[in-house]
Structures are given as C-alpha cells and as structure tokens.
Amino acid sequence: MKFGVVVFPGSNCDYDTFHVLQNVMGQETVFLWHKEHDLRGVDCVVLPGGFSYGDYLRSGAIARFSPIMREVKKFAGSGGLVLGICNGFQILLEAGLLPGAMLRNKNLKFLCQHVHIRIENNRTAFSSAGHRGQVLRIPIAHFDGNYYAPPDLLSELEKNKQVVFRYCDENGKLSEEANVNGSAHSIAGLINHQGNVLGMMPHPERASEKILGSEDGKIIFRSMIDYLEKKRGTGKKKATRAFRPTVTPLPPLIGTF
Amino acid sequence: MKVRILVSLKESVLDPQGQTVRNALHTLGYHQVKDVRQGKVFEIELEGLDRAEAEKVIPEIADRVLANPIIEKFSWEILEA
Amino acid sequence: MKVRILVSLKESVLDPQGQTVRNALHTLGYHQVKDVRQGKVFEIELEGLDRAEAEKVIPEIADRVLANPIIEKFSWEILEA
C-alpha cells in the first residue's frame, strides 16, 4: 500500500510517522508537501503530529487552509482513508472533517506521557486488528487535547459509535484521573460518520517498536493496512510489496521531493 | 484603518485559564475579583478599503479564521478610520 | 463592575503569532491586512469597590499579574459600573 505523510510547516512527527510506516510496517511511504495539489496516488493520507504554523492562533487552525488540504478533503469525500495524529487530529477538526474542537488540557500544561486507551469500537478501518475493550499503552504529547463538543453532538457521536478510543487506566477503567487532558467523555480518538477519517491524540508511531517500550500502536497501522488490502482485493495470498528500506539514523531531508 | 477584534470562549465553555488567573489574584489578596474570562485580542491594520468594505471584511475574517465558532465568539470595533 | 484589560506585546517586541496570522490572511487573499498584533484580553468581574478604588486596583493587577512590563503593555476600561 502507498501511504502519504503530509508535511506542513511546523510538522515534527512527519519523519517519525514515515519511519514507522516504511521501516517498521514495510509500506511504501511518501511525503506530501503542503503546497502540493496532488496526493500522488496514495491509498491513505496521514496528517502527522507537530506544531503546524507554530500552533499559533489555535492548533491546526492555519494548516487547514493549506493547498494540500483541499485535496485531502476531496480524497476523504470519496472514501479515502485519512488518519490524523495529534496535530493532525486538530487539523481535521479545524478543517471540519471531524466534528468538535480542542481546548487546552485541563491542567493548562503540555503533557508528554504514556497513557492507556481503550478500544471502544473495533469495527473500523483503524481498529479492526484489536478487540473491543482492549487496552493500549500509547504516549500522548500535546497542549490542546481536551476534546470538546456540545452535548447534543456528543450523544450523536456516542449513538453512532464514532468514539473509537477513550482514555482509561491500565485495567481499562474510565476515571477523571485517567482522562489526563479533560476530554469530553474521555475521548482520545474519533471517527467520522462515514468511517474513513480518524483523528486521535495519542501517537501510535511512538509505540510501534519494542525498543521504545510499546508496540501497541502497530494495531492501528495494521488495521489500516488490512482494510486497504481488503479494499483493493489483494487478499491474503498476494502480500503487499515488502519494502526493504535501508534504515538510517538521520532522516532523509524532509521536504526535498 | 485600525481594527480590534476580540475573541473569547463562549459562556457555555469552561475557561480554566481565566479561573487560574482568578485564583492567582485571590492568592495575592485581590478578593474583589469575582470572575475572570481570558480571551484573545487582534489589533489589525487594514489598508485600501472604506468603512463599508471593512464592515464586511472584518467579521468575515473573524468568523473564517480568527475564531472557532464551535467554542468561541467574537466582537470587533474600528479604532481609527 | 465589569472591566476589560488588554495586554499586548510592546511595539518593538517580535510578535510571531501576529505575523503568522497576517501571513495566513494574505494566503487567503486578504491583502488589505497590513499588520496583525495578537494579545490577550481579560474580562474581569469586580465586586465591592467603587470607581476610585477600581481605578487604583485595575492597573495594579495588570502590572503585577497579567502583564510582564519588560515585554508587554496594557490598557484597560470599565465596561459596566
């Protein structure tokens, strides 16, 4: 499968995401420059974490106007798979691809730590490799991850099972303490009504290698790959072209296309 | 033309920043402070448009860019023509 | 009593937020926007003091707590008595 990682000015998890998709998951991956008007034939678009435009004004508020976002909207509108991680989630909210908004974390501090999230709905393109109620250990790193939606929207989201991940403790229990940023209904990840656009605050790419302490994030990428393979009808037998990338300690120049 | 746009959280949205400021003021002994709401102010210098045009453009900018209508409201005024 | 305090960076101090907002507005075609400065606004509810006291307390709060006079300036107004 071919993944595209969008590079906005100020993105800083772009290479991390690229690294995991290409070197850990073995998928063909390209960077997509924010000024481009072409998604270069990718099967899936990932909006990575970071501080697009410095997160000035509001997180994700300026990035939504980038030329590439017009293409991403079209792509999403026609059923293309879009994953927004952290800042990517914020951009999806600001761009109206997902409902709701982000407020500052309840303690008004940036938070970088491992958290636990529970899979609420595993019948999505982003969570099918896990089971319902499964608890994942994945880090967060954000200032504005306190999800907000008006009450009627929240009940609609719940009714449609659009809440895919919720913050919980290590045993899968919800609590105010486990909901570190104060999100409404402990929402950590949210999918659109059509089921092809997911935003999540935790960083699965930071939890995809054993040496970094957790591989739970791979469940999300695995699910996406499975979904795309099924959709393309390649089935189980014809495995996707495995990439044998040479992994280097230094990233290739991001933005050199 | 000089314009001021104020953006703040809607009443229905909790404002922990404002509350923290209020608590800090209380700690310092300013108990007269009953409530604080914190928001953003944009002072914008506009050029080459008349008042009527400005009155169209300003709320447009505020609504499209400066405020997120899900959580924020805005107000504006022209400071200097 | 309802009071509004505006805090913004001094003129000579770099305002990266304001600049980024201005650039974004240009990209969206709002070329009439010459300059943007972004600051903070505090809407404060005061209780139990008269106008004269308020006029003493407000700038004190602004100077001591809300603004760092090294890089910021402030202004204030009483919205409702």
Add this chain to the structure above:
Amino acid sequence: MIDAKTLADHNLTREEYELIVNLIGREPNLTELGIFSVMWSEHCGYKSSRVHLKKFPTRGKYLIQGPGENAGVMDIGDGLAVVFKIESHNHPSYIEPYQGAATGVGGILRDIFTMGARPVAVLDSLRFGPLDQPENRSIMDGVVSGISGYGNSFGVPTVGGEVYFHECYAQNPLVNVCCVGLARKDKLFLARARGVGNAVIYVGARTGRDGIHGATMASAEFGEETEHKRPNVQVGDPFKEKLLLEACLEAMARDLIVGIQDMGAAGLTCSTTEMAAKAGTGMEINLDLVPQREAGMNPYEIMLSESQERMLIVAEPDKVEELKKIFTKWDLEAVVIGKVTDDERLKAYFHGQLVIDIPVKAVVDLCPAYRRPARTPAFLRKVTRFRLPEMPSDLNQVFLQLLASPNISDKEWVFRQYDHMVQVNTMVLPGADAAVLRLKGLKKGLAMTLDGNSLYTYLNPRRGGQIAVAEACRNLACAGATPIGVTNCLNFGNPEKPEIMWQFKQTVEGIAEACRRFEIPVTGGNVSFYNETEGKAIYPTPVLGIIGLVEDTSRVPAAGFCGAGEVIILLGENKEELGGSEYLRLVFSEEKGQPPALNIEKEKRVQECCRQAVRAGLVRTAHDLSEGGLAVALAECSFKGPHRIGFQVKLDDRLRTDALLFGESQSRIILVARKDKARKILALARKMKVRARIIGRTGGRKMVIWHRKKKVVDQPVELGYRAWKNSIPDYFKVKKT
C-alpha cells in the same frame, strides 16, 4: 566623543578603550564602540576565564572538533558525528522566565544545526530558589513552560537534565541548556567566510530592536538599577526556527554553503567578524539590505540586535539563486547583504556611507585576557570544620523527609511538560540516570547526562568539580555507556572579586584533572559570570554535560526494579561521610564539612565494572548513588520500576547509621540481577578489584533496611512513593477558591 559615561554604559574600562584606539588607529565611532563592547564582553570574549579554560584537556581519540567552534564534535563511527554544546541563559530567564528560557533553547539549537547537525536531544539544568516562595514558583513555572514551548514546537525531545533548589538561586535562577545533534561526519560545516568574492547572505527572521546589548547585560551584575533599565528581552519564534533548520540542512545537503554561523549573542556583529577572522578574510556589507522588522533602525541597532532565528551564510555567487529558492520554499527570507573581501576588515555601509571600518582580528582575537587575582574565601574556614550533630532517633521518618525534599523528589512535574519522545529515538526516558537514544538502524546508541552539585563546589570547589565529572560518567556507566566527550557550563559570581575568582580557578582545575584522568576531552562550554544580586553571589555551580556511547542498546538496564526476588548488589564502599550532604542540609540546616572524598582510580574501576556487567547482559537494573545516599537510591529503584516493588536490605558496616543510609560517598552503584547472574557480577568485580557485595533482595510492598540487626528503615513503598511523587506538584497546586 566617547566620554566616561558612554564607556561605563558599554562596560569597557579606560584601558580597554585605549587598546581599541590603538588597534584601529583612531577613535572608534559609537557603532564601532558598540561592536567592541559586545565582542569584548565577558560573555563573548571570556576575558576573565580564558587563561583558566586553557587547562582543560582538549584532545581525545574520538574528537573531531574541540573548543572554538559553535559546538564540539565527536566521531561515533559509521560515518556519524555527534555535535553538542551547553549554554546558559540565566539573566534573561530571571527577567522574563518564559522568553528567557525559550530563547535559551533556540540559541543552543542554532549552535548545533549551524554545524550541519540535526538536533536530536536537549537537556536542561535548572536551579531556582526554594519553592515555598511564590516568586520562585512563578520563575520555575515560566522557565519550564519556556523550554517546553520552544523545544516541543521545534520538534526536539528534551530528554534529561536536573532541577535543584537553594536559597542562593532565589534572585539568580540558573537555566543551562545543552543540545545534542547528529551529523554525517563528512558533512560538517564551519563558521568560515572563505573565498574572496563570495556572497554574504542573511537568512531567517527580520532584525528588530530586541535584545540590544544582551551580551553586555549577561556580563553585568544585577542591582536596583538594572531593574529599572528593564532591558529588552527577545521573544522567540520556534516555528520559524524549525523552518530555518530544515532550510539550512537542505541547503547544506545540496552543497550550497561555504560557511555558516548563527546570530546569537551580539547578532550580526559576532557572525560577520568571527566568520571573517577565522577564515583570514574580511567582509563588506550594506546595512540597508539587512531585512528589518522596525522602521528607522540605525547602524548601531542593526549591528547589535539580538533578534532570534537568524543565520549568516557565505556561499559562492552562482549558488545564490538555488539557495534563495530553498529558503523561499520554507517561507523564509534570504538576502545577499555583502561579500567576502581580502582586507581582513569589516566594512559596513549605511545610506551610502561607510559607518564601520575595523580590523576583524582586533575584534575577535585581541580581546584582552585577564589573570584576575584569586584569594581563598574567608568563609571556608568556618564551614569546613565542624562537628557532626547527634543522630536523630527516628531515621525512618528522616527517610521520608528526604524523599520529599524537592532536590531529591520526582521531577516529573517538569519533564512531563517536555516532549521527550519526538523523533522516536528516546529509549530511556527522563527519570533514569542518563537518557539513552537509539540510533535508527544501528545497534549502538547515545547516552547523555547533565550533572553538578553546587553545595560540594561551595565547600570545596576543586573536589566539587571533580565529583561533577565523576558523577556524570557514573550516570553514563549505569546505562552501559562509555563517556566520550564533555561540555560544561560554569556559573559563578563576579570574577572581579578575588574570592569568586578563586572558586572559579579551583573548580576549573578540578574538572580539568578529572577529565584528563577519565580521558575525555572538553569540547566546549560556556561561562556565566556575574550571577549576583545585590552583591550576593550564587554558589559556584559547574554543570557538566557528558556524552557516552552505548555499544549495544538491547542491553541497557532499567532505572527501577523489574521484578521481585532479584538480587541487589552494591558496588563500592560505604564511608562515614556526611559533609555537604542533602541530609545535613535538610535535617540540620547545616551546609558544612568536606564533600565526600573522590578517588578517581577507584571510581573508574567501579564504572568499568558496571559497564562490563551491563554489556555482558547481567544487569536488570542499575542506579548510581548521589544525593540522599544509599537509602534514597534504593527507594528510587522501587519507585521507577513499572510495578513499584519493595526491598529488604541488610547492612553491617561499622558506621553511624545516618551516614550509612544518607551519606553521599562517591563511587557507588547499585546493580540488580537475577540470582545466577549476580554471582557472575561478583566474580567480575573481584577480578576488577572492585568491592562488591549482595546487600539484599527486591520484593514485597515495603522498603526495609537493617543495620547490624536493627531495623532502621521500614516504610510502605506507596507511602514513600507519594512523598517523593507529590512533593513538587503540591507546591503548584492551585488553591481552589
């Protein structure tokens, strides 16, 4: 005319002024005087420290670049180089904690990427006044937010550091930031204006009136008056810096750059003169072409501005267009402002007039160096000789008290505000002795740590300096790493005072000796003098940043206990040493005695033993002993494991129990291993002539220590954990009203 007041405003002495007149052959104009004043300030010119810094060893087998460039560089094999440097931003962080700390991070990041390296880690060493005073809390809050705000946004993980509280930092907080970068060995860039006729290009943010005279300010003592002057502090723009990083690295990768230098302290002045002086060339620039943020700036302001996020590049004329294209792509300005000349002069034009014309060598290389008088401080006699107070009856309670001391307690309140995982390399997160980064695709990794103990240095600067080196290396050894290179930040009072100068000299000599014996070169660093307010100086505070190489990242031990029933081994000897301990300070308010003795040969053997045990895959957990001694180190192992496991430890040393539990004797490490491996560790230690013994086992929910058949510590893990965990956050809890 240059009068006495003007000179005083520029922090120049009459003699220095006469030297300037001599060097340039005439009276300087005001702009030229400003240039000399910043370049000859303590901050840039190292007037008082240079003669002493020469004592540092600067050679070593991995060394590529020693002191003198923007950062030091070490060879780590596989065609890679590690680039690192530490910088202080103490004064600005006191005046404007958020921006002061933020721009401190910004500055050190530029030092690293200007050499062609991608910043991969930041560490920060912070010192504040006690947290019970609200001003200190607000400074700390601002500083931590500033570091977090800049580093997180830029996308570099902040992986380690230290936080220490003491009254002496109440009006002189210390903010030292260290950055580590990774580069290809064959693609390093230097600050050289080579090639007569080459273009001089200004890139990055526009120049404003910010931070003018920041460098001279950082070289002056604070007093009432400075408070009123309210100097202009810079505001950082991490977003722009991130763009600048990507654009510079892209230009470097495409071989478009001959030389490059960041504009940090002393801005355009420093970058133009230094680049020319180092290359033996000159430079001619047109100040009208310098991108300006504010209208009506004069040459003085343009040359001395310390606006952030700017770089100066020298490139061949036919590469300029391609360079510009790259910067435009990253939404940055790149403007040719002049060219490289052969006359070894800096010439600048403004509105068509020649306004600066000075020999660059005079500015850069001929700053006077002072051998300032040094005298043993009078207070030393009073503090070093003293009698140990009587032992408190309830050491079990003292144990809790120590765990809750902000100097020992958990620092998560700080580092959880830092993105310490971005770039997906951080294997050992903040909270362990040293941070460890894996290198993608390679077996090896990098370990790094910052260390310093100012109470030791206060009581005995030479030994304090040595211990700082030893402890930093010990932290690395716990990760199985070999120390390869050193950077250091020396924070002191006013060097014109002989007693301060003595402290400085002694500390430097201590560090130099230790580095020589550990065979690690000092590749650079920073000196911050004049850390005084109202005549009261901080304790002499050296901060050592040491980089280590981990051969096999799969063998790096954990910081905490991994499971129950494992064997706890102590390497090294317990001695009756309580001088300078956190225990004495906290419990008796005594800052007295001699800091613990250090035998460097023994220390090296202990470290080597630890390293070999780790490399052989014998060690599950490793932790060195420092503040709070053995009892605290054991407790930290309990708290830092994933399951918070207790321990049972039995000791029979013939010492005072308090010294045994809380004394800070050097050269000690706790190793934890499974039973079969423990025996191998003991054998290894015997072979290496290192004292090693089994002192107990992990397990249970309690922390228990026996001393000669008496139970002296017995606390539930959870109780200790809460004391340790909540200490700092509790100070910041907002009282709901």
